[in-house]
Amino acid sequence: MASLKGTQPNSNQERHIADYLTDEFIRVFGLAVPQYYPEEQYLISTVMFARHHLPNQMLSDRILPLVVAPTPPHFAFVLPAVYWPQRLLERWGAERPLLARMRK
Template sequence: MTTSIITEQDLVQCRRNFAPPGMRHFSFIDKLIYLNIYKPFWCDRKDDLRWLFKNKWDLLENGNVVWAHLVQANELLFEYGNYSCPASVVFSPSPKDIINLDILAQAAGRVFDLKHTTPTDPVLLKIARALTDEFTRTFGVKLPDAICSEHNLYEATCFISQKHLPNGILSGSVFPVIISQKSPYFCVPLPSRYWTGALVDYWYEAAYS
């Protein structure tokens, strides 16, 4: 599914819809239900995702909204249900970085190709092992120029709640995420209530392409 219907203005409008960092005001009901990111039962003391949940409200209230491209995700996210699962994404953490989505897609493809390989580069090896294992978390791993030289891109584990997707399933590959303002880059999708109409249309069309 092409992303040609998505423009940088969609991201700008998503940021406006959500409000700038530090200026977001959520209702009690939204904080209790819609926006709340619940820690799943399997996320124990040995799972590094626990740090995301400890910082979830700081992330929602103060994180930056940027584009992300999917690398891989738990297969449950592609099925209808009420699942919350991790995924791997690539992104530029700088809200000032105007990134070409085709370049972001190419980088995501190169990262995925690392799965089941043993690169000599220690950074790429770390990502390759995490993608292959599927239970190892990564937060803000800077991608080397071999993956992308045009932008400062990072790979990270993104925790996805299906209630925050327009149609309840992971159907598109590009979506806005909220990331921490500084490392480690905790990452969750921007809830679809704050998406633009064009972005929602892209998501639904992707489900049937």
């Protein structure tokens, strides 16, 4: 899909994705991905990262828990760090005292 950025495909579905990837200010929720794999349906949703919900107040790893609405509008957001399992917090290099401050 990344190859669609900056293009103008003939397919309506692909054009919507190309526009979204090209104009980084467009926000989408539940944008359907063309069905390259007919047995699965994939959707694209914009995710906003609130620093105060991240253990180190910045992205520190490639793995993080998301909350995704299964029904329209299919919003997605990062699960606040106070709810993360200890193992994941450790992977991010965060400690519980930091999280106690986040809850205040």
